[in-house]
Amino acid sequence: MVLELKKISKNFGGISALTDVSFTINEGEIFGLIGPNGAGKTTMFNVITNMFPLTSGEISFLGENISGIKPHKITDKGICRTYQNIRLFSQMTVLENVLVGGHSRSKSGVFSSVFRTKFQRKEESVMLENAKELLELVGLSGFEDVVAENLAYGQQRRLEIARALSSSPKLLLLDEPAAGMNETETDDLFTLIKKVQKRGITVLLIEHDMPFVMKLCDRITVLNFGKKLAEGTPDEIQNNQEVIEAYLGTEEDDQIA
Numbered sequence: 362m363v364l365e366l367k368k369i370s371k372n373f374g375g376i377s378a379l380t381d382v383s384f385t386i387n388e389g390e391i392f393g394l395i396g397p398n399g400a401g402k403t404t405m406f407n408v409i410t411n412m413f414p415l416t417s418g419e420i421s422f423l424g425e426n427i428s429g430i431k432p433h434k435i436t437d438k439g440i441c442r443t444y445q446n447i448r449l450f451s452q453m454t455v456l457e458n459v460l461v462g463g464h465s466r467s468k469s470g471v472f473s474s475v476f477r478t479k480f481q482r483k484e485e486s487v488m489l490e491n492a493k494e495l496l497e498l499v500g501l502s503g504f505e506d507v508v509a510e511n512l513a514y515g516q517q518r519r520l521e522i523a524r525a526l527s528s529s530p531k532l533l534l535l536d537e538p539a540a541g542m543n544e545t546e547t548d549d550l551f552t553l554i555k556k557v558q559k560r561g562i563t564v565l566l567i568e569h570d571m572p573f574v575m576k577l578c579d580r581i582t583v584l585n586f587g588k589k590l591a592e593g594t595p596d597e598i599q600n601n602q603e604v605i606e607a608y609l610g611t612e613e614d615d616q617i618a
C-alpha cells in the first residue's frame with residue numbers, strides 16, 4: 362500500500378470541505394479522484410501534501426504516518442504534485458525548470474557549493490542527465506533552451522510533470538492534468554501517464570475529463586460535498602446509480618455517462 366487515508370476531515374471555518382474520507386492506493390496504480398465542483402478534491406491534495414493542516418484523520422505513506430510533517434519533508438519522502446493552474450518559472454528555460462525541481466534532492470551542502478567540489482560537479486552532471494532523460498520522457502527533447510512561456514499549452518503541462526518527476530517521487534499527484542487540452546494533447550498525456558506508471562510510480566489524479574479518467578484509471582474514488590460517495594473500477598463507477606445522480610446537472614464535460 363502506498364497511500365492510506367484514514368477518516369480525513371478538513372474544515373475551513375464553518376465549511377466542511379472533507380468529512381471522514383478514507384481510501385487506500387496500491388503500489389503502481391493510477392487512481393482517480395473525481396467529483397462535482399467543490400467536492401473537496403483539491404483540498405484532499407492540499408492535506409496530503411500538508412499545505413493545509415488536517416482537522417482530523419491520519420495519512421500514511423509507505424506505512425509511515427506523515428500527518429503534520431512539513432511539506433518539503435513530504436516531497437523528500439517521495440510525494441510530488443502538479444497544480445490546477447500551471448506553475449512554471451515562465452521566464453526560465455525548459456531545462457532550468459526541470460533542474461530547479463531536481464535541486465530539492467541535491468545532497469551538496471554549503472561547503473561543496475562554495476568550493477565546487479568533485480562531488481558537487483559529479484552530482485550536477487547526474488542531475489543534468491536526469492533532467493534531459495525526463496524531457497525525453499515527456500516529449501520535450503530538443504526544447505531544452507526554449508523559454509517556458511513560449512511553449513504550447515500542452516507542452517507546458519508536460520513540462521510540469523517532468524519537473525514534478527525530477528525529485529524522483531514514488532507517488533505523483535496530478536491536479537486536472539488534462540484541463541484545457543485539445544484531443545491530441547490529451548492523447549499524448551494519456552501515453553505519458555501510462556509511461557510514468559511503467560516506471561513504477563504510483564499516480565493519483567484529479568480530473569474532470571470523464572472519458573479520459575475512465576480509460577486511464579485502475580480505480581476511482583468519487584467525492585461529493587466532501588464525502589466519499591463511491592469507490593471502484595471505472596466500470597463500477599460508471600454504473601453506480603448514486604454517482605450518476607450526483608453528476609446530473611453538472612457541466613457537460615463533467616457528465617459521467
Ligand SMILES: Nc1ncnc2c1ncn2[C@@H]1O[C@H](COP(=O)(O)OP(=O)(O)OP(=O)(O)O)[C@@H](O)[C@H]1O
Nearest residue numbers: 373376377378396397398399400401402403404405
Ligand atoms: N482555502 C480555503 N478556504 C476556505 N474554503 C475553502 C478553501 N479551499 C477550499 N475551500 C472550500 O472547500 C470546498 C471544497 O473545495 P475544493 O477546491 O477542494 O473542491 P474541488 O473538488 O477541488 O473543486 P473543483 O473541481 O471546482 O476544483 C469548497 O466549498 C471550497 O469553497
